[in-house]
Amino acid sequence: MLVFLLGTSIIYGTPRLVPDTWLVDLLTIVPAFLLAGQYLLLIRLGRGGNLYDMLIGAWGKSAGRLLILAYTVYFLYIASRNLRDMLELVMTALLRNTPGELVVILFVPIVAFAAVGGIAALGRLSILIVLMVMMFFLTLTFLLIFSGSVDSERLFPFLSEGFGKVAGSVFRSSLWFPYGELIVFLVFRTYLGESGTMSRTCMFSLLSSAVALTFSDLLQICTLGMENKKYSVFALLDAARLINVANFITRMDALVAFIFIFGVLLKAAVLLYAGSRGAAVLFKTEVNRFAYPLAMLIGALSLLVSRNHAEHVSEGLIHVMYWLHIPLQFIVPLATLLLLWIRTPGGARA
């Protein structure tokens, strides 16, 4: 969960709608806990079933299957957007002359291979990735401090646009990306242990990722300043480029690329696996038979999803938020929760 939450947001950071993005990250933890609480309540009422079982149980067979189809397309779309994020980073910062298509074609089978291993393989992979991400991130922080690029004065002016805009930014964007994307874990409910264990893990991951994201934003602002951060596409990458320890340790942006690529690998694999499960439920066949074809599909979608970076960002920050994230991360789960609550007898509820 922690790697999933940090995945792309550690580089992109929270959407920069206000200058005090670090405060937005810190404040988002409160509604994020409430959203996670809603999911945990859904798990409790779902009686051990996964998201797809709950949808069929609450909405009936026809409407439930339609919603499963919607969630499957949603997971594949988000996976393709994550791949596109990685592609944008590679194309703009690292391999400028390499065709993007080649990067996607080489990356997609790795994602599918990780997804075919199932949730246990993804768990083992995530342990490795979280250690690497944390190690790279701490290395970056120490190197930035040693190179003298960090200046806490750059955090000011504090709350220059008022508290209202900061609070608005929490609900308009940061809550849904990345915290709302936790809904994908409801698909793996049956593999994630008891409800109590899952609640503790979920809360711990939320808290850890909020701390990591706030720290990442603080580091970016202290290094680049609010104005530069606002207009930087990959703020952490730009911050890493400022590392210069005794004219010897320089150009550490490869570390940032590693953090990002590993994060995207895990996130895309989790979303692909969830999408494959949805497809398997809908078309009544085994999950693994869908993994490679759907991986190719998300590869194709990642190339088609937007024509340029400006469209990619505008789509993600405005339209996807209102048309996909809020309905599928909040409204449908809330309605399902209410339906399950109504359909569950009082005794069983307790």
Place this chain on the structure above:
Amino acid sequence: MVTIGVGVLAMLSLALLAFFDTLVYRQSFFHVIGQLYGQVPHFAASGWMLALAFLLAAWNDLNRRPFIKRILAKASGERRKEQDWKRN
């Protein structure tokens, strides 16, 4: 079933991409669809990847068929189960 599933999901996903393009560029849905599908005959990588997705899906469906199983078994040098050895 895998081919049908991938086909349905591909169509819906492309429709979703087209829908978001209509919101961003304020163009008509059919214009955007034309642009999206217009890339496929030009041997764009996305077209090849879509074709590969369908091929993989079709293979996943076909390799469950008995005649493909028989061909695969022959190719790998495995003894066919139904082969009846005539002992004299």
